[in-house]
Amino acid sequence: MPNALRMIKDRQKAMFSVLLAVRTIARRAMRSDGKADFPHLKSLLEYLDRFPEKLHQPNEERYLFKAILSREPSLSRVVARAQRDHAASKGYLVRLRAALQDWEDNVEGGMSQTAIVADDYVRFARRHARIEERDLLSVARKVLNEKDWQEVERVFSAAADPLAASKSRQECTMAVRQFSGLAA
Ligand SMILES: [Fe+2]
Numbered sequence: 001m002p003n004a005l006r007m008i009k010d011r012q013k014a015m016f017s018v019l020l021a022v023r024t025i026a027r028r029a030m031r032s033d034g035k036a037d038f039p040h041l042k043s044l045l046e047y048l049d050r051f052p053e054k055l056h057q058p059n060e061e062r063y064l065f066k067a068i069l070s071r072e073p074s075l076s077r078v079v080a081r082a083q084r085d086h087a088a089s090k091g092y093l094v095r096l097r098a099a100l101q102d103w104e105d106n107v108e109g110g111m112s113q114t115a116i117v118a119d120d121y122v123r124f125a126r127r128h129a130r131i132e133e134r135d136l137l138s139v140a141r142k143v144l145n146e147k148d149w150q151e152v153e154r155v156f157s158a159a160a161d162p163l164a165a166s167k168s169r170q171e172c173t174m175a176v177r178q179f180s181g182l183a184a
Contacts, residue, residue: 022044022114099116
């Protein structure tokens with residue numbers, strides 16, 4: 001598998017893990033006293049904003065999708081759909097941030113809304129990953145040449161994702177801690 005595709009999978013996994021963590025924290029709080037570590041939750045959302053949403057998805061569009069289109073122009077509708085998904089994904093993050101803020105401000109329903117939006121967001125991200133694999137990455141494997149892959153890999157490597165690079169749960173926890181420090 002080209003290294004760039006492995007990087008996409010690792011980044012998707014990191015994104016899903018972060019969203020599942022937000023969902024789990026909110027669901028647990030609903031079953032207990034409703035309290036949460038808000039700085040930690042905010043650092044998880046900050047990660048989603050900085051890496052998957054503002055770096056990885058734009059890089060996919062600018063480099064990977066562009067390379068696929070230059071080899072296979074008939075995929076323009078499929079690429080347009082993936083781009084619409086990326087835009088919609090940002091909408092989920094806006095809603096998640098608003099729900100979390102409501103929860104922290106003790107607004108009625110904020111905590112349950114955080115769990116619901118995190119769940120919707122991860123379902124959407126997983127569906128997007130499945131469709132991207134089926135309609136775009138499977139074609140990329142066939143039509144992109146060595147040079148195309150090197151260029152995509154170069155750009156993806158430059159946008160070093162601290163969570164996707166983590167190899168274990170412990171490393172992930174450390175990366176989030178470090179990231180919270182950076183985000184503070
Ligand atoms: Fe994508």
